[in-house]
Structures are given as structure tokens and as C-alpha cells.
Amino acid sequence: xxxxxxxxxxxxAIVMDGxxxxxxxxxxxxxxxxxQGVESLxxxxxxCADRGVGVLTVFAFSSENWNRPVEExxxxxxxxxxxxxxxxxxxxxxxxxxxxxxxxxxLSDKIAAGLIQAEAATAHNTRLVLNVCFNYGGRWDIxxxxxxxxxxxxxxxxxxxxxxxxxxHVPDPDLFIRTGGEQRLSNFLLWQSAYSELVFxxxxxxxxxEAALDEAIEIFRRRERRFGQxxxxxxxxxxxxxxAA
Numbered sequence: 001x002x003x004x005x006x007x008x009x010x011x012x013a014i015v016m017d018g019x020x021x022x023x024x025x026x027x028x029x030x031x032x033x034x035x036q037g038v039e040s041l042x043x044x045x046x047x048c049a050d051r052g053v054g055v056l057t058v059f060a061f062s063s064e065n066w067n068r069p070v071e072e073x074x075x076x077x078x079x080x081x082x083x084x085x086x087x088x089x090x091x092x093x094x095x096x097x098x099x100x101x102x103x104x105x106x107l108s109d110k111i112a113a114g115l116i117q118a119e120a121a122t123a124h125n126t127r128l129v130l131n132v133c134f135n136y137g138g139r140w141d142i143x144x145x146x147x148x149x150x151x152x153x154x155x156x157x158x159x160x161x162x163x164x165x166x167x168x169h170v171p172d173p174d175l176f177i178r179t180g181g182e183q184r185l186s187n188f189l190l191w192q193s194a195y196s197e198l199v200f201x202x203x204x205x206x207x208x209x210e211a212a213l214d215e216a217i218e219i220f221r222r223r224e225r226r227f228g229q230x231x232x233x234x235x236x237x238x239x240x241x242x243x244a245a
């Protein structure tokens with residue numbers, strides 16, 4: 001039985017917001033919040049796999065995050081190295097395939113090599129695709145796709161752009177979740193979220209657990225996804241998903 005027939009999203013995207021505030025409220029350095037955020041991500045990955053979600057895409061580090069305090073950025077880079085070493089063997093065991101989405105040119109050689117190794121180690125897994133957007137921006141994604149088409153001399157059409165986007169290997173997100181109480185996209189998956197259902201949670205990311213995920217999925221299941229059609233057309237069985245073949 002497919003996830004769509006059970007009302008479970010095929011693809012969930014999450015802006016994992018609120019790590020720093022979680023730490024600050026506890027009089028801890030902001031990087032401590034990011035460490036706790038890794039624990040929340042681990043729970044979320046398992047929960048998505050258990051519920052039959054096919055793809056999970058998370059916003060780990062945006063291209064704008066380089067403007068944060070130097071010590072926080074440095075701590076995030078160190079955390080990525082540690083997480084790669086610790087998490088990849090478990091993800092491999094659990095059938096999770098990793099993709100890292102974003103500009104790698106500004107990353108250290110150690111991190112860039114770690115991303116390649118993690119992708120290779122999990123390439124055979126099929127239970128869940130985990131896209132980690134690291135040094136990523138939605139505008140960067142669109143501009144990069146357009147530049148690739150121009151370089152190849154291909155027409156700048158919607159279909160060609162879609163095929164050139166960084167997440168062309170998966171369907172667009174059905175459900176877009178942002179934690180931390182903010183209600184904006186923050187340059188995340190601007191192209192891919194055209195028809196995503198948006199759910200904003202007041203929970204800070206380190207507090208986002210399985211119950212919060214289930215709550216967001218339930219909100220999604222109650223939504224009427226019309227894709228430009230009318231409710232009457234849906235009632236007549238004419239539902240048309242833009243990504244349906």
C-alpha cells in the first residue's frame with residue numbers, strides 16, 4: 001500500500017528552527033542546541049521510516065548561516081564532522097540513503113570528503129531517502145539550474161528547470177514543516193514547495209518529537225489538495241497531482 005493511499009506524505013521537508021533559542025533559554029551555548037537538534041533529527045528519521053514516508057528533506061545549514069557568529073559556525077562545522085562519523089553506520093543499518101544538497105565549494109576538504117563518503121556508503125539503501133540541505137539556498141538552487149541549462153544550450157522551460165534542480169531525484173515535498181514558531185520559508189525549497197502543504201509548529205526543533213510529527217501529518221491529512229482544481233472536480237475523482245505521470 002502506497003503512502004499516498006494511507007494519507008501519509010511521500011515527502012516531508014523540515015526547517016529545523018529553534019536550536020539556538022532552546023540552548024539560550026537553558027543558559028547553554030548555542031552549539032549545545034544544535035547538538036540536541038541532531039538527537040531530534042535521529043528520532044525524526046526513524047519516525048518517518050516507521051510511518052512509511054519515502055523522503056525526508058531537512059534544512060541543516062543555509063547559505064545565509066555563514067553570517068552567524070564565528071564560534072557558532074565553527075561549532076556547526078565540527079558537529080557535522082562528528083555526526084557523519086557517528087550517524088552514517090546507523091543510517092546504513094536502517095536502510096536510509098543520504099544525499100547532501102548544497103554548494104560544496106565553500107566547505108573544508110574534510111567535510112566535503114565526508115559528504116561524498118557518506119553518500120557512497122548509503123547508496124544501496126532504499127527504505128528512506130534523507131536529503132540534508134547543507135550550505136543550501138532556494139535561490140541558489142534555481143540560479144544553478146538555470147545556469148546549467150544555459151551552458152548546455154537547453155531551453156529555459158519549466159520542465160527543463162525542474163529536471164535540473166538539486167532535488168530532481170525525488171518528488172516535490174507534500175508536507176513542509178517549520179518549527180520554532182516562525183512562519184516563513186527562509187529561502188528553503190522555493191521551487192519545490194509550490195504545492196506543498198505548510199505546517200508551522202511553535203515547538204523548538206530540539207523539542208520536536210514523534211507526537212509533533214504525527215500532529216503535523218494529521219493536519220496534512222485533513223487538508224484538501226486541489227492543485228488548481230475545484231472541490232467539485234475532486235469529488236468527481238478528477239484529482240490531478242502536477243507530478244503524477
